Amino acid sequence: MELINSISSDDIKFTTLEDTKDGVSDTTYILTDSNNKRYICKLYESASLAEVKRERRLLSLLHGSFCVPSPMFELCKYKNRPLAFYSFIEGKSPQKPNTNQIKKIAKFLARFHTISPKIGRSSEGFYTHKSMKKMLQDAPFEFQKRYKLIKNIPLFCDGLIHGDLFPDNSKFIGDELIGVFDFIDSSVGDFSFDLAVVANSWCENDINTLLDSYNSFAPKSVSKNSLLNMMKFAALFYALQRLHSGTKDYREYLAKFDFINN
Numbered sequence: 001m002e003l004i005n006s007i008s009s010d011d012i013k014f015t016t017l018e019d020t021k022d023g024v025s026d027t028t029y030i031l032t033d034s035n036n037k038r039y040i041c042k043l044y045e046s047a048s049l050a051e052v053k054r055e056r057r058l059l060s061l062l063h064g065s066f067c068v069p070s071p072m073f074e075l076c077k078y079k080n081r082p083l084a085f086y087s088f089i090e091g092k093s094p095q096k097p098n099t100n101q102i103k104k105i106a107k108f109l110a111r112f113h114t115i116s117p118k119i120g121r122s123s124e125g126f127y128t129h130k131s132m133k134k135m136l137q138d139a140p141f142e143f144q145k146r147y148k149l150i151k152n153i154p155l156f157c158d159g160l161i162h163g164d165l166f167p168d169n170s171k172f173i174g175d176e177l178i179g180v181f182d183f184i185d186s187s188v189g190d191f192s193f194d195l196a197v198v199a200n201s202w203c204e205n206d207i208n209t210l211l212d213s214y215n216s217f218a219p220k221s222v223s224k225n226s227l228l229n230m231m232k233f234a235a236l237f238y239a240l241q242r243l244h245s246g247t248k249d250y251r252e253y254l255a256k257f258d259f260i261n262n
Contacts, residue, residue, distance in 0.1 A: 007031075007041075007076070007083070017041070026184075030088065038088040039072055043081055047184050052082040055184045058160075059086070061119060066112065067179050089179035091171035097202045100175035103213040105198060108180055109165065110217035113191045117159035125188035127163050127237065128155055135240040143240060146257055150233050158220060161194040162186055166201045192222045196230035197238070200256055207231075231260050 007014060013034040020028045029041040044052055056071040063070040069086035076083050094101050129151070136143055162169075162183060169182040195214055199207045207227065215221045239253035 007078075012073075031085070040069060040086040040088055042084050042086065043078060044084070044184070045081065047082060049075070049077070049082050051184060052084055055186070056084065058119065058183050058186060062112075065115075066108070067177060068183075069179060069181050086181075089171050089181065091173045091178040093168045093170060094172055095167070096204075097167055098175065099209055101172055101177070102202055102210050104172075104175065104177040105165070105170060105180075105202060106195075106210050106213035107217050108177060109162070109194060109198060110214050110219075112162065113159060113194070114217070114219045116161065119160050125157060125161075126185065127161065127187060127189040127193050132233075132237055132240065135237075135244060139240060139243060142254065143236065143243070146232075146236055146254070146261075149261065150229065150236065153229050153233050155190045155193065155233075157188050158191040159188065160186055161189040161191060163189060163194060163197065165194065165198050190230070191218070191220055192226055192230045193234055195222055196227060196234035199227060199231050200235055200238075200253070228260055232257050235260065 014031050015034055016032045018030045018032075020030055026045050026047070027043040029043075031039045031041045033039070047055075052075060056075065059068050059071055062068045067089075069089055072085040072087055097105070132147065136147055162180070162185075164182060164185045165180065169180060170177065171179040171181075195210070199210055203210055207224070211222065211224060211227060235253045235257040239250040239257065242248045242250035242253065
C-alpha cells in the first residue's frame with residue numbers, strides 16, 4: 001500500500017498492485033487503477049535514472065511501429081531508485097518456444113536491426129571483447145580456457161541491439177507476438193550477437209528456422225558458421241554475467257558453450 005499511495009494522485013487512483021515475480025534484476029508490478037485499467041510499474045534496482053530515460057526514449061521511438069510497451073506518466077523515484085510506468089501487454093512468455101514463435105521473434109529482430117542504425121551508432125558498446133575481458137579478470141580458470149577458443153571472433157558495431165532478448169522478455173498470445181520489452185541493456189553491437197542470444201535461449205537444437213526467418217528480413221545476412229561462433233561468445237558472455245550477478249546458475253551457459261563447441 002505504501003507504493004500505491006505514493007504514486008496515486010488527484011488525476012489517477014491506483015487500487016491494486018501485484019508482484020509479477022518475473023523480474024531478475026528489477027522488480028516489476030502490475031498496477032490497476034480505479035477504472036480497472038492495468039499498467040506495468042517497474043522499480044529499477046541497478047539502472048541509473050539516465051539509463052532509464054534512455055530506454056524510455058527508445059520505446060517512444062519504437063512504439064507504433066513495433067510491439068513494445070509505451071512509456072506512461074512521468075518517470076519518478078521511489079526509495080531513491082528509478083520508478084517507471086508502461087502500458088500493460090497481454091499474453092505470456094513462452095516456456096518452450098515453438099517453431100512459429102521462433103519465426104516471429106526472428107522477424108521482429110530483423111526488422112529492429114533494419115532501423116536500429118538510424119537510432120544510435122557509436123564506436124563502442126557493451127557486448128564486446130573489452131567487456132568480456134573485464135568480467136574474466138576475477139573469473140575461474142574454466143572461463144579463461146574457453147575464452148581462448150573465441151578470442152579472435154570479430155564483433156562489429158552494426159547498430160543498436162537488444163542484447164537480452166530471452167523468452168521472458170517477450171509475450172505471445174498463442175503464436176502471435178504481442179510484445180518485446182526490457183531494452184534497458186540495449187547497446188550498439190553486432191547484429192549476430194543479438195541473434196546468438198536468441199539462438200541460445202529460444203532454440204533447443206535446431207537453429208535453421210531462426211536463421212532462415214531472420215535472413216529473410218534482415219539488412220545483413222548471417223551464415224550458420226558465423227552464428228555458431230557467436231553463440232559461443234554469447235554463451236560465455238552470459239555465463240560470466242550470471243557468475244558475477246549470482247542470479248542464475250552460470251553452469252547452464254558453460255554447458256551450452258561446450259555443446260556448440262563440440
